[in-house]
Amino acid sequence: MARRAGALRTPSPPAGLALALSFLIALAALLPARADSAKSSKPAKGSEAAALVPGAQPPAAETVPAKPVNQRQAERLLKRSERAAAKTGSGGGEPGATAVAPAGGEVRAGATHQGNTRHRAGSRRVGDGAEHAAGRQGGETGSGESQSAARSVAQSQALSTKAKAKKEREREERRQEREERRQRNGHENRKEREAREAEEARAAETPAPVKLLEAPLVSAATAVTSAASAVAGAEATTAAGGPAIAGEHAVESTISSRAAARRRAHARRSGGAIPTGAALPFVALAPAVASPTSRSAPVHGKHAVKHSVKKRESSPLVTTVTRIIGVIPTSLWLLIAALALAAVAFATTSRLSARRARRLDRQRRDLLEDVGLLQAALLPELPARLGPVRTTASYRPASGPGAGGDFYDVFALEEGKIAVIVGDVSGHGRDALPHTTLLRYTLRTYLEADLSPREALRAAAPALERQLGGSFATVVLATFDPRERLLTYACAGHPHPLLTGMAHDTAIIACSAPPIGAGRPTGTRQTVVRVPGAAVACFYTDGVIEARTGGELYGQGRLAGALDGLGAEPTAASLLDSVRDGTDRRPDDMAACLLGISGGGATPEIVSEQIELDGREAGRNRTRRFLLAAGVPERRIAEVLDSARAIAADHGSALLELKLGDGPPRMTLTHDNIAPLRARAIARTQEVAL
Amino acid sequence: MQAVGVNASETNSGAVSFLISRRELAHDTSLLSVEGDLDLASAPSLKWALEDLQAAESRNVIVDLARVGFIDSTALGVLVGAQRSLGSGVRLAIVCEEENVLRIFELTGLDGMFEIVPTLQYALSYIQGSNTAAG
Numbered sequence: 001m002a003r004r005a006g007a008l009r010t011p012s013p014p015a016g017l018a019l020a021l022s023f024l025i026a027l028a029a030l031l032p033a034r035a036d037s038a039k040s041s042k043p044a045k046g047s048e049a050a051a052l053v054p055g056a057q058p059p060a061a062e063t064v065p066a067k068p069v070n071q072r073q074a075e076r077l078l079k080r081s082e083r084a085a086a087k088t089g090s091g092g093g094e095p096g097a098t099a100v101a102p103a104g105g106e107v108r109a110g111a112t113h114q115g116n117t118r119h120r121a122g123s124r125r126v127g128d129g130a131e132h133a134a135g136r137q138g139g140e141t142g143s144g145e146s147q148s149a150a151r152s153v154a155q156s157q158a159l160s161t162k163a164k165a166k167k168e169r170e171r172e173e174r175r176q177e178r179e180e181r182r183q184r185n186g187h188e189n190r191k192e193r194e195a196r197e198a199e200e201a202r203a204a205e206t207p208a209p210v211k212l213l214e215a216p217l218v219s220a221a222t223a224v225t226s227a228a229s230a231v232a233g234a235e236a237t238t239a240a241g242g243p244a245i246a247g248e249h250a251v252e253s254t255i256s257s258r259a260a261a262r263r264r265a266h267a268r269r270s271g272g273a274i275p276t277g278a279a280l281p282f283v284a285l286a287p288a289v290a291s292p293t294s295r296s297a298p299v300h301g302k303h304a305v306k307h308s309v310k311k312r313e314s315s316p317l318v319t320t321v322t323r324i325i326g327v328i329p330t331s332l333w334l335l336i337a338a339l340a341l342a343a344v345a346f347a348t349t350s351r352l353s354a355r356r357a358r359r360l361d362r363q364r365r366d367l368l369e370d371v372g373l374l375q376a377a378l379l380p381e382l383p384a385r386l387g388p389v390r391t392t393a394s395y396r397p398a399s400g401p402g403a404g405g406d407f408y409d410v411f412a413l414e415e416g417k418i419a420v421i422v423g424d425v426s427g428h429g430r431d432a433l434p435h436t437t438l439l440r441y442t443l444r445t446y447l448e449a450d451l452s453p454r455e456a457l458r459a460a461a462p463a464l465e466r467q468l469g470g471s472f473a474t475v476v477l478a479t480f481d482p483r484e485r486l487l488t489y490a491c492a493g494h495p496h497p498l499l500t501g502m503a504h505d506t507a508i509i510a511c512s513a514p515p516i517g518a519g520r521p522t523g524t525r526q527t528v529v530r531v532p533g534a535a536v537a538c539f540y541t542d543g544v545i546e547a548r549t550g551g552e553l554y555g556q557g558r559l560a561g562a563l564d565g566l567g568a569e570p571t572a573a574s575l576l577d578s579v580r581d582g583t584d585r586r587p588d589d590m591a592a593c594l595l596g597i598s599g600g601g602a603t604p605e606i607v608s609e610q611i612e613l614d615g616r617e618a619g620r621n622r623t624r625r626f627l628l629a630a631g632v633p634e635r636r637i638a639e640v641l642d643s644a645r646a647i648a649a650d651h652g653s654a655l656l657e658l659k660l661g662d663g664p665p666r667m668t669l670t671h672d673n674i675a676p677l678r679a680r681a682i683a684r685t686q687e688v689a690l
Numbered sequence: 691m692q693a694v695g696v697n698a699s700e701t702n703s704g705a706v707s708f709l710i711s712r713r714e715l716a717h718d719t720s721l722l723s724v725e726g727d728l729d730l731a732s733a734p735s736l737k738w739a740l741e742d743l744q745a746a747e748s749r750n751v752i753v754d755l756a757r758v759g760f761i762d763s764t765a766l767g768v769l770v771g772a773q774r775s776l777g778s779g780v781r782l783a784i785v786c787e788e789e790n791v792l793r794i795f796e797l798t799g800l801d802g803m804f805e806i807v808p809t810l811q812y813a814l815s816y817i818q819g820s821n822t823a824a825g
Binding site for chain 1: 729730731760762763764767770771773774790793796797798799800801802803
């Protein structure tokens with residue numbers, strides 16, 4: 001017996017169950033006579049019960065020879081088993097697991113070892129009930145618990161003669177009621193009919209003395225099944241008249257805790273959980289939801305039809321709900337089902353898209369991080385200061401988060417000098433990225449080789465032009481020497497820098513050098529500005545001054561005004577913010593780089609202009625304009641240009657330097673001073689000359 | 691006159707129409723007349739028009755920017771590209787009197803790269819071999 005108990009499937013074997021089982025063992029030992037008679041009538045057991053109860057767990061049947069026990073003992077057992085059942089019902093995770101148990105000691109469902117036809121029929125019938133339930137619920141059952149509970153109870157029951165008489169009467173009543181219900185439901189299967197006949201036959205005789213009940217399980221989660229209502233019926237009976245076998249033969253109860261039973265039955269119907277340790281011994285758990293499909297809902301409790309009816313009447317809620325559900329037409333059910341399916345589909349879709357959105361968001365963050373890293377490689381983090389100079393830079397792409405065609409760099413050179421590179425490659429966005437890196441690092445290298453900005457441009461441009469592949473780039477290179485307080489810059493197709501304290505149109509724009517990649521020599525101009533006092537040098541890309549405000553260009557004038565308006569310590573970011581606020585359309589990338597030079601109140605002034613002239617340039621009108629703008633007297637222009645042409649004829653180009661100051665500029669004409677970079681060419685020329 | 695490209699560049703003050711028209715002149719010369727602002731939005735139209743001329747193997751090209759109020763770096767890049775892709779015997783002249791545009795050419799150092807003349811007559815003279823209008 002203990003072995004069998006171990007074989008039972010109990011998901012979470014409760015301690016109470018073990019106790020009940022041990023008690024059963026003891027009882028079995030105390031009831032030898034009954035057991036013997038039972039065994040002699042039918043030695044084979046268990047397997048048949050399993051065969052008869054399709055939905056049940058395999059060796060569901062347990063046979064315990066039982067004999068009458070005294071009332072008190074039975075009551076104790078009942079309570080104990082009930083606790084066990086309640087515990088397993090609620091703790092075993094089986095929703096609405098049902099356990100049915102006999103009170104009267106007569107074996108009913110599933111107990112087959114008695115071997116008599118009546119009993120088999122009875123068990124078969126209960127098996128049917130279980131089958132209904134199991135079939136609808138996919139066979140999920142809570143059999144182990146209910147069986148154990150039932151078993152322990154059954155053993156304790158003794159049937160008194162008086163009880164038999166009463167039971168017979170009540171059985172008849174229940175039968176009639178079941179008949180009525182069957183007629184109502186229009187459904188009666190053959191097995192049930194057979195079972196009923198067998199039952200009637202049995203009722204005619206004196207019932208067998210003591211049999212052990214093996215309760216078939218009624219499936220868990222029988223919310224919407226006929227089994228649910230069947231069990232509910234059983235519950236009603238139980239509550240009213242005492243213990244009942246699961247939808248089967250009622251037995252005389254030796255226990256009456258009716259009030260508690262009623263409460264529990266009611267609670268069960270309305271979905272409440274069964275309180276542990278409640279007084280009702282035999283628990284038939286059924287989810288309270290009355291089933292609309294309770295077609296075959298035989299009344300299983302045989303006792304107390306009146307009570308049963310009374311019980312139903314006393315639950316108007318259930319009755320009402322059942323009625324309402326009963327009148328819902330099939331088409332409406334179909335509609336409800338379709339809506340439910342749609343809801344499930346929508347929920348699934350929604351969940352999937354939420355997940356996808358989360359994934360995309362994560363990928364986007366990752367990408368932005370990558371872009372940020374790449375952008376940091378292109379647009380370096382500047383130190384807040386380089387020596388005595390505050391440095392800030394800012395970059396605003398025209399579209400998207402990534403860097404585009406603008407680039408900048410600020411770095412320290414030897415002897416405390418500071419170098420600045422700001423440039424713009426034609427086109428923007430990612431297509432321009434390879435070119436911006438190429439330009440920035442190449443130009444930086446030339447500047448770090450201690451070339452002046454113009455020399456760096458002059459030397460780097462031919463190499464860069466070959467690699468730009470048709471693109472062109474504008475760039476401004478600058479160095480600042482804090483000791484001399486001289487800012488030297490050279491532009492290649494790029495706007496001149498602004499200096500606070502100096503008019504924005506002071507720089508001579510005639511004869512500006514062309515961009516890198518335009519097919520013409522560049523690095524032909526250089527300007528030196530002395531910065532005696534405090535000033536801010538602003539390097540920027542043309543996207544800043546080509547921003548639009550009301551259809552007009554933002555322009556250098558407005559930019560200079562914005563720079564002045566930012567106070568003593570402006571930052572590039574605040575300057576670009578100001579530009580953004582002052583414009584309505586910014587079609588190009590914007591970059592700005594500021595050098596904050598501290599000092600007194602003296603204003604900056606241009607001290608030197610350089611221009612490199614070849615023979616053709618020396619003869620052009622724009623060169624004349626340049627000389628005039630620089631303050632060269634008209635009468636000396638022809639003389640200067642003639643000398644330049646002569647030098648260019650010998651050396652390819654002439655470098656004209658104008659020292660600006662009070663009065664006419666002092667002019668110096670030399671030949672190309674980047675000769676060291678063309679040493680090989682010059683040597684070859686000399687060889688030819690020799 | 692045949693319109694070869696129409697574009698609209700929007701500003702806050704309203705839509706400013708942009709138009710490029712093409713005319714065949716004597717001496718195997720094509721004239722592209724541009725009207726409106728040459729910026730990021732309209733530069734591609736100019737580029738396509740110039741590419742059409744190259745495909746048509748025009749010997750000389752005059753780009754008339756007399757009615758252009760602004761030219762940005764993108765459009766300048768288009769002109770630079772056209773100048774560089776022209777063959778050795780082909781001449782490109784730009785007609786422009788607008789100060790803003792001339793200043794942009796000057797600022798970017800591209801005024802030395804193109805033959806920029808004030809009127810169409812100067813352009814024709816340059817095309818025909820006269821170099822008197824050289825800037």
